[in-house]
Amino acid sequence: MAILNTKQVLKDNKTNNSNSITSLTLTFKALSDVSCLSDFNNLEKLDLTFNSLSSLEALKECVNLKWLSVVQNKLRSLKGIERLTKLTVLNAGKNKLNSMDEVTSVITLRALILNDNEITSIPKLDRMKELNTLVLSRNPIQEIGESMEKLKLISKISLSHCQIQTIGSSLKSCTELRELRLAHNSITNLPDELVCNKRIRILDIGNNFIGRWSNLKVLSSLSNLRNLDLQGNPVAEKKKLARKIKKLVPSLQIYNAKPMEKIMENEDGRINDSSADAGDKPEVKKPKHLDHTKGSNSMEHHVAGPSKDTDVDGNQEYFMEKKSKGKRKKGDVEFPDIAKKRPTFEDLKQNGNNSGEDGKSSYLNPDIKNNLLPDKHETKESSKKKTGEEVQRKKRVKNVTIDDGEIPFSAMFTADITENAASQNESLKKSKQEIHSAGEVVTFPKNKKKIKRGNVGASALQSLLPANEIGLGGPSAWDD
Structure with missing residues (x-):
């Protein structure tokens, strides 16, 4: 436990004027009290990741804050955030929050990241019209409801590792949605209302309970879909499902984290077709x-x-x-x-x-x-x-x-x-x-050119091996 001191902050930033500081990084300091930050009137960016804060009340005077990260603290509430009327990015992941009601009044937010908390429900976010990124993964949320009915500008939603059973018409108004992650839930069906989300490019619904081919037919309306993950669902165990998916979504490039072309070749038997006879x-x-x-x-x-x-x-x-x-x-x-x-x-x-x-x-x-x-x-x-x-x-x-x-x-x-x-x-x-x-006098030039030899051993072998392919259809980088 530690208390932040104004003199120490000024000393670390080599200045005597608190108003000259617009950005502070105070990570891994075990801070439990940051009330002195009220002296920094022009502070716009503040990083308090990995500390021991249990409240954000001390930040209510930092009215010019635009970017705030309080990841991995001991927060049980976001009370005090209401006064930050200029805030555009809030990352309060990996805390002990059981509610997110306080953020609904911060209508300037564009990115809200609250993963790995104890939030059980999503309030109506209709006032947050500028919101484009919402991350609520790994929370015990059971339903989406009507919380996102008016989020027309939202482009990224992550609700993975929750307890959601149905999607329904909750995303019908999210016409700009491009990335939707709903993996590790209890979803049994993709609703017909998903036809309104024609701009989706990445759809992760892996590890759910989708068991019928008819539950996936709405995918044919997603003409911009490039990356689809169905692995972990009962329907994914059916033979030659990739061929049906490709016919349903011709634009698909990545399926279950693998290039679609290679999967199709494997199903056609053009690659490793002798493996069944040859064994190992x-x-x-x-x-x-x-x-x-x-x-x-x-x-x-x-x-x-x-x-x-x-x-x-x-x-x-x-x-x-x-x-x-x-x-x-x-x-x-x-x-x-x-x-x-x-x-x-x-x-x-x-x-x-x-x-x-x-x-x-x-x-x-x-x-x-x-x-x-x-x-x-x-x-x-x-x-x-x-x-x-x-x-x-x-x-x-x-x-x-x-x-x-x-x-x-x-x-x-x-x-x-x-x-x-x-x-x-x-x-x-x-x-x-x-x-x-022969008895002759022989002279050799001093500056002899050295014979260049290639790398010997493991380094030479490494140069001969092909580079590993990486990055195809992997997990999201913004919900950690």
Whole structure:
């Protein structure tokens, strides 16, 4: 508990004249008494969020206030607000108010936010003709009644998480209404009077008790509707409801917080149509060359996806990934059953060496084969001449199997980039040694250009992944 002091306010604002202050932010100060604010005659904006105020009587002298926030205090009444005849925005959410009758006399209000209180009924707001935003969500309000009959300019209404059972004709006069949120109530029907609200663009009636298709037919009159939420209603469980909704409201873009186009594609079976047969198996796609530098946008394929080849009988099959249950030995590679007999590793080696001679292609993708099987033109003498690093690199490539789930996806890119850098450094060292062995004087420029290298590891992987889509049909940002 704390009492606001005029001297302290002037000191914090670096002034000696209280009339020069038009805006004050006094949040998180545990204030219980702000009576000294009567000295600030020109105060227009006041933020008292997160304090311990139990009354607004101390503000009745601040007659020039236009913007007031008293969120998260201990208010049980709005008494004292009647004197603020210039007030346009009032946010008194998250208090203990059980009535809102005092605000009806503040006819200048344009935005009234009283969410998360204990208000049980809405008084007539017919005098508040300039009101355009009304937020009463999370209050035990049971009916709207005739409270909004003359609110012709209101454009946003939130009555979510209340106890409303019917809408009736209560919104008939709200012809400028564009956003209506009635989620988490006990509504069973959308009334025919909703036809008067033709400007509605966002309608959230999720988690109610609407069970029949006939209860939704009034939606056909909402030609400007772009965002509709029905999830949580019994009617939303019916198959291919999205198709009926789209025919009813052709302008609809977001349905149940998802793009309407994607929902329609899923219902038509054009996306994931093989998921019923495949179960939890990853989707098989057409292969790409084994090139780690290009990256991959899918976390399901550890290297470069499946490779497509022709088997002995001329039938096209896919080289699919398959997880191994036992421990692998170096050089082991697992393959699916392409023919009746599962080929052994010796068969694959023989097939790889004879590829192209009989007009039939190998079981292996050429890029994988070159890494796993020895070149038929390679002699023993040439292999001995290879450097130690090249031999070690080839061994590491041999040990990487396509279905190795223990190897992180980013390591595929990291290893390739590191090997390229190591080979460049090795070739540079060799060239220097050859020049020095010739007995010549060699000079190198001081300002050598540094070779730019891409990000290695998780940062490189992050740049390859698609950006997340966000913001489609989410909750309202103004009723929190």
